[in-house]
Amino acid sequence: MTLPVLPLVLQVPRMKKKNTEIEIDNVSSTSSTINLHDPSTWPAIINNRLLEILVEKGPPSIQQNIKFPTNTDSDGRSFSPSQYFRILPNGEKSERKWLVYSLKANSTFCYCCKLFSIKSVKLTGKDEFSDWRHLATQLSRHESSIDHMFNYQKWNELKKRLSKNCTIDCEHQPYFESEKRRWRDIITRIIAIVQYLAGQCLAFRGDSDVLYERNNGNFLKGIEMLAKFDPIIISNHINNIQKSKKYSYMPHYLRHSFQNEIITELANSIKTKIQELIKKSKYFSVILDCTPDVTHVEQISFVARIVDISTSSIEIKELFLGFYPVLDATGEGLFNFFTNELLSTYDLDVQNIRGQGYDNGSNMKGKKSGLQCRLKNVNPRAMYIPYASHSLNLVVNDAAKQTFEIVGFFNIVHELYTFFSASPYRWNILKTNITKLTLQPVCETRWESRVKAIRPLKLQLKDVIKSLNMLLEDDSRDVKTKVAANALLNNISTF
Ligand SMILES: [Zn+2]
Incomplete structure (x- = not known):
C-alpha cells in the first residue's frame, strides 16, 4: 500500500524499541532515528516541534540504570555519576538537572544549551564535555557562564508555558493536542486487535496487504470490522488512507512491520x-x-x-x-x-x-x-x-514391551487403524457402523495415547466386527482387502 506525505505537524513519532527513541522527518525531509534522552543523536537544527517534545520530555533522571564505561581516556579516567551533583559552599548537594551523559558518544551534554544555543555557540562545543581530566572545572565554569544561565532560563520558561498551553504558537496548540489524541486513539485500537489475535494464537497476515481485499488476513479484517462500529476514529482513518493514495507515504500503522513491533513490545513487557x-x-x-x-x-x-x-x-x-x-x-x-x-x-x-x-x-x-x-x-x-510423567511413561512402556501378549495386542489395535484409514471407502463403511468414537493410532512414545486407541474398540467392538464382515461380503473389493479384513477379524474375535 503506498501512502501520502502529510504536513510536518501531522507526522507522529514512530515507535521504536524504547519509548525514548523516535523517528522524526526533519525539515530537509531526510528521516533519522533520534533518542530523546541522548543529545548526541539530535539533529544539528532542532525545529520547533522537536524542541517542544524535548522540553516536555526533559532530560533522563539520574537514577536510570546506566552502566558507565570505565577507563575511557589514555589516563584511565571516565565519567563519574558524582558529577551529577554540585557541592555548594555550605556543603549541601545540588543536582545538575541540565547534565546528560551520552553512552553512545561517551560524552556529557548540557541539555538546555544543546536546545537553545545559537548555532555559532553550539559549534564551539560549549554544550558538550568529554575531557574527563578537567570535567569538574569545566562543569562549574559552564554552569556559572552567562550563556548557560540564559539558556537555562529559556528552558524553564518554555517548560512552564508548555505546561500551561501558552507557547508562542499557542493558537496551534489545541490542534496539536487533538492530533495527538487522534493518533493515540488509532494506535490504541490497533494494539487491541494485535493483543486479541496474539492472545488467541491466530495468524495476522493473509495473501494481500491491502484493506478491503479478499484474504487480506485477520489483522486487516479486524480493522475493517472495527471501522463498521467506530466511524469517528477507525473509519475516518481508513478514509484518509484511501483518499491519499496519490501520495507516496503516510504513517498509517497498518503495515506488518508495525504489527511485529507491537508484538515484540507486548512480549517484552510480559x-x-x-x-x-x-x-x-x-x-x-x-x-x-x-x-x-x-x-x-x-x-x-x-x-x-x-x-x-x-x-x-x-x-x-x-x-x-x-x-x-x-x-x-x-x-x-x-x-x-x-x-x-x-x-x-x-x-x-x-x-x-x-x-x-x-x-x-x-x-x-x-x-x-x-x-x-x-x-x-x-x-x-x-x-x-x-519429570515424573516422563519417567512413569518410560517404565510402563518398557514393562509392556517385555510381554508377548501385550505387544501382540497393540499391534492388532494399530493394524485395525491402518487398515481402515488406508482407504476412504473402508473408512466410510466404518463410519456408517460406528457412531461415537473413531479408531485411533497407537503412538510408540506416549503410553497415554494407548488409552485413546483402546477406548473406541472397548465400547464398539461389535460395530468394528460388523464393518469387517461387510468388507468381506462386499464383491466390489479385491481379494487382498478381503484377506486382510479376514485376518483382522480372526485376531479381534479372540481378544
Ligand atoms: Zn549549559
Missing part, C-alpha cells in the same frame, strides 16, 4: 513482568526441554517455577519465558548457554535456583557431565528431579 515476579519471590526452579523445530534447529524451552507471594493468596506458578535456539545440545553446551545467556538475559542469579526438572536425556540428567550435575557443582541447592 517478560519484564515475569522477571519482576521471579525477582520478588527470589528463589526459583527451572524446567528446560530441548526439541528440534520444523527447520531442524534445536530449541530449548525455558520455564521458571516460583512461589508467588505478591498476592494475598500464595500460589505456585509456572512461567513460560520462551523458546531459544541452541547450537550445542551437550551437557556442557547447555550449561554454558543456560548460565551465560538465559540467566543473564533475565538478570537472574544461579545461586537462587532451588530446583531443576528435565526429561531423562543423558545430556540433561547425566550424573557426570549432564546439565543437572554441572548446575549442582555451581549451586548444590539446585535439586534435580526428573
